[in-house]
Amino acid sequence: MPDEAQPLTAAKPESASAPAAKPAPHASDAKNDTRGPIEHAQSAPVEKAAEATRPKPSPTLDAGRAKGPASAERPVQPPVVRQPAVQPTRTGSSNRVRARLARLGVQRANPYNPVLEPLLRIVRSNDPKIENSTLRQIERAYQVAERWHRGQKRKSGDPYITHPLAVTTILAELGMDPATLMAGLLHDTVEDTEYGLDQLRRDFGDTVALLVDGVTKLDKVKFGEAAQAETVRKMVVAMAKDPRVLVIKLADRLHNMRTMRYLKREKQEKKARETLEIYAPLAHRLGMNTIKWELEDLAFAILYPKMYDEIVRLVAERAPKRDEYLAIVTDEVQADLRAARIKATVTGRPKHYYSVYQKMIVRGRDFAEIYDLVGIRVLVDTVRDCYAALGTVHARWNPVPGRFKDYIAMPKFNMYQSLHTTVIGPNGKPVELQIRTFDMHRRAEYGIAAHWKYKQEAVAGASKVRTDVPKASGKDKDAINDMAWLRQLLDWQKETEDPGEFLESLRFDLSRNEVFVFTPKGDVIALPAGATPVDFAYAVHTEVGHRTIGARVNGRLVPLESTLDNGDLVEVFTSKAAGAGPSRDWLGFVKSPRARNKIRAWFSKERRDEAIEQGKDAIVRAMRKQNLPIQRILTGDSLVTLAHEMRYSDISALYAAIGEGHVSAQNIVQKLVQALGGEEAATEEIDEAVPPSRTRSRKRRSSADPGVVVKGVDDVWVKLARCCTPVPGDPIIGFVTRGSGVSVHRSDCVNVESLSREPERILDVEWAPTQSSVFLVAIQVEALDRSRLLSDVTRVLSDQHVNILSAAVQTSRDRVATSRFTFEMGDPKHLGHVLKAVRGVEGVYDVYRVTSGRSRS
Template sequence: MVETATTAKTTATSTSLDNTRFLARDLCSYLETYLDSDQVAEVYRAYLLGAEAHDGQMRLSGDPYIIHPLAVAKTMAEMRLDHKSIVAAILHDVMEDTHISKERIVTEFGEDVAELVDGVSKLTHLKFSSKAEAQAENFRKMMLAITRDLRVILIKLADRLHNMRTLGVMRADKSRRIARETLDIYAPIAQRLGMNAIRRELEMLGFAAHYPMRYRILQEAVKKSRGHRKEVMQKIETAICARMEEASIEARITGREKHLYSIYRKMQEKRLSFAEVFDVYAIRIVAGDVDACYRALGVVHNLYKPVPGRFKDYIAIPKANGYQSLHTVLFGPHGIPIEVQIRTQEMDQVAESGIAAHWLYKTGDRQSGTAQARAREWLKSVLEIQQAAGNSMEFLESVKVDLFPEEVYIFTPQGEIMELPRGATAVDFAYAVHSDVGNTCVAAKIDRRLAPLSTRLESGRTVEIVTAPGARPNPAWLNFVVTGKARTAIRHYLKNLQLSEAISLGQRLLDKALNNVGSSLADVDPQRWVLILSELELKDQETLLADIGLGNRMAALVARRLLLDWEQDEAASAETEGDDANAPLAVKGTEGMVLSFARCCYPIPGDAIVGVMSAGRGLVVHRENCGNALENRHKPDKWIPLQWHPETQPEYNAAIRVQTANKRGVLANLAAVISDLGSNIENVSFDERDGHVSTITFTVSVRDRKHLADMMRRMRHVPEVLRINRSRG
């Protein structure tokens, strides 16, 4: 009995290996249709090494593991990629899952193949605090590998495609997580690189695994609707074919059915019912050349009336991924909308294969070259984002924004066209031109008219950016920019700016703490610095000063540790009592991001002020009698005596509360007074006590207490004003 079982097991193993050999032979036969025999032989050598390395390893489906890399290689072969890509596809898991080293791959197949395999390998040897962080770091490594060689992403997409095709053997929770990752990252990357055939399959498989119930319900609904649609589509196709023959235009005309995930997303995004989405008929016309495409457009516009505003010419202005086609929407029979795409055969191939068309068409045709060049431009911008991003999560967040590019096309003053995602602003445009332009932009001209930097751009506009040498990014820009490049560049600049300002403030605070005990930074022994930095495990003096400036460490405690003989310094401090050792720290208001003014009391020059250290924010300036500040009076680590520097910044915010009779025009009269005194209204709020009296709170910009007092005196003369006082927040 045991012998029979062993025999059966041996037979099963033998059958599996036979199947594997058949797949390998099948792959080689296909490769012989476009590769040289010596290149095919190298692919077969790679298969033999892969089969040896993965010997004994099984997939969850029960198949020998080698089945997976062969399936990945088959997908690559269908894209007609070069033999090194096929070899790398077969070996893409050997470095990670087997004893085969990178050095051996270099020896047997060359540096190119080894780098491709290394680029595709996963980060299983690193530890992360969360799955999200692991995914983000894995994504970051993949994107960096892609920037070195585009073929890495083709192998990665083929790998993910086969894994999605065999996802059914996974646990439900794991399959949903993989499906979510596919929909969030891999399908958008395929779309961004113009690989629509792979993108559609990834979306369908991801949709089915992540939302199985929704997928089944939608699938049934499509089946029920298909019968009537078939008749209508045939009628539309026949009518278009007849008109094309009359115009002597040779073209291939096919009806297209929207795939389920596309229908689902449109229902979600536009809050539509299934009938409203599925009532759109799609036709694709593949013509002989570009001239025939435009003539075919005229034919269909004569046959059915076009829907205004729905025509897009992606032949004249291709999409960012190289996609080219004419798009139009027509009023069909009985008012049924018909979506029509018109393109050449080459454009159709690029639309389906994207950057893979570069290897399929090696004759240097313009379309495939465009897809390749545009993919490289995007990947170059991805590399810039990576260099400036703080961590993997921030990098993933920035790049995911760029993976959904519904473009707008903007003209530079020189007439060049720039592509930006829909919703992009003038600041996004500035950073797209160059990071230095973005960092120093102060205004924008749209069609020669000044416009706010937050203005959302529309296709066809000419945009000019006005820069100033001393300008710098505003943190508020992060509220409206949409491109990953702009967001990352602003964050990077502000981080560096905050660090330098924190160091400067920390140095002043520490020097003041040392002055209080009769010493100074200049008097500190350099060896003492080395010892303190070692004790605190900090890399340099600037890191310690930045911590003090950001409120993460107490200046007084650091001063104590820097001084060798605290008692002696206290005695020296007593001897200097009466001098300026305990003088308050002077502030100008121009210290930047690590010094801020409290909104609870709005301090302005002329007010008695104090500072409260806040962890992570730095020094917050309050009026001396502010309740929030007084809470910290007995906390010497937080309470910092301050005074105004003789040279302060030009304007500060102050709040004024005005009780007025509830009459027409009172707000306009008060606003006029504020304007006449050269001030600006930053904010205004209303509180109606009853039908006769209202309370208006203005936040206005002022130079100092005298400027504020003059404003309040003038406002008292407005007849409707009953009472006025400075608001304390």
């Protein structure tokens, strides 16, 4: 099993039979080099050292050249005069001068760090007009990363800086923009060093900071048996802000997979499985096939080493005969294209080890049947040439019926475009052909990364780093298609309620099984094979799907469960009734993940809303039987606390459980009354008309000492303000309230400004915590939304022995859940342990304390 896979190559494929091309400039050398990014980075100093060991000209000859043309006219000195100049005993001063001049010459010839030269060579090939100021910014990013990672080592023993440098080289090979390259160099600094995000933003700007922050937050989400789907969803959420975040993450994973041999076997298998189940499918969804293929082969080699070695051996054995047949086919295709005056590049299509394995296992086909099927790729300049080349091929060889697919007119889900056909080639053997333009090929290879490649070409020569999407000149349609594709991906992840279903949707491969149908307006809709008119309706719009009552296909009325075929013209009829909705029976025949998820979400919401209302009614009836004050109890914190104690995420979840019959309303009321100290105590507890007497003040102080004293005043009721929830260590002030004692606020509380308008009511206070002191703390939790997320968070808080008083949660359209908890705790030093424990919950990527409604404190 090879230790390391070959790196990505961004060079265009060349014809198998084309004459050898002239040596390319230095950019192509970097692309066609078989060394990996780390080897590129490490080889630069070695090459320079090799140059330094070459024989140097004598100082006299150097001096003669330095004097210019005039000196050349002087007569040549006799050998006896020149001989002493080369004696070692007389060259000490000359050597020092010559070394200094050599260093100056090297600096003039190569002003950048030699370690960066392989990377910058690729960058220059992507954008020949790139300015030196932009290259300097990339070099500065490397210098910052190298300084902060200095002293850190990888498992291999290499300096850690080799990893971000290798990741950035991969990004450069993909053709990414300078901002992404800088983010690639810095992507581990915020997480693994003391270099903060704010400082990075000041040094390199908002865009680079956004990219680094996105990659850092992806790394915070922990993997686990139940966390993979949440991780994928978080990636797509991050991609919503800037898709380059995900490209960096894929490049990061690719380099880690290339160097996986330094980890323990168990860790290798875990990472390889994550790669196969998450990263490779996501790269496929983004159209980044070069990344996908290499990730799959690397993971395959780790997970199934014996099978991998066997396939490698079989491929090596059959390669000579296959290459010989491939050369014959390629020569004949090129001859026909030249005769038709079609400029084209014809290459053999590589077979990937994991792809061969999948066909052998999944399809049950023999290796010979798979590998002997020759595939070639024809690249032309225009779409017109694609169809002309297709006609030329079909004129020579007979096509296999049913094997022609036009993905140019009807692109795949990931915007893949090409003509596919299978013909009966020489000796009666089948030959697969892909015909596409060079632009289509680049999109097929690099997917979403090609979008920035187009951008760079459109604005080549710009004077500064491009940090956002400019208006593409000449590439508008491609850019629009790419962004429409991104919107389609984001809609796809938003419409999936359950994370497991989301991962299932990710693995749903449209490239192999799909049909194309038409709307009445002539628009093309791609659906999975076996799709029905209901799938079509939901693909058009969610509301259209919910209200569908009938369908017409090719002008004929058909049942909703009918199967659609390629080219069908589909029209659906919708209901205008207010209560119209889907049928549960539809779940038995719909094929698309979108339709299935939307139907389930509709019934879940309808059923939950009804259960919540039924639960509320049951609670009210139970309270009326005991003559309890309904409004005051339901609006207090007691029910919230009880819901959390019973492991429900919020009050609505408790109501829903009551409405669905999981919990008895009478039992809930009894627990509520017991928590308030019995029926009489419950009535007294909620009596808002009773002023805080001194006796009550002493009682509250004894049970929950705020841990604050007022300077110069004894026996005064002190309470901690809920608006800013101060804890020991925070700077505080006291404010005399009317009838409620002294309220203690943080000095930076948003309410201090208004309180300061009455300076006579401001008091000096100081912390004096005791063992009985209790403090309010508010924290905010940002996590990937999933089922039972809040239940898991509240369970962890409960395990940390904090008393939750209130909880609020909001879920954004990007399916990020932002929860705010207010709880009591005795020792504020324990807060750090609480935050760490909450960060360990699957799906949680950020937790911090909040004060006065501000984001962080």
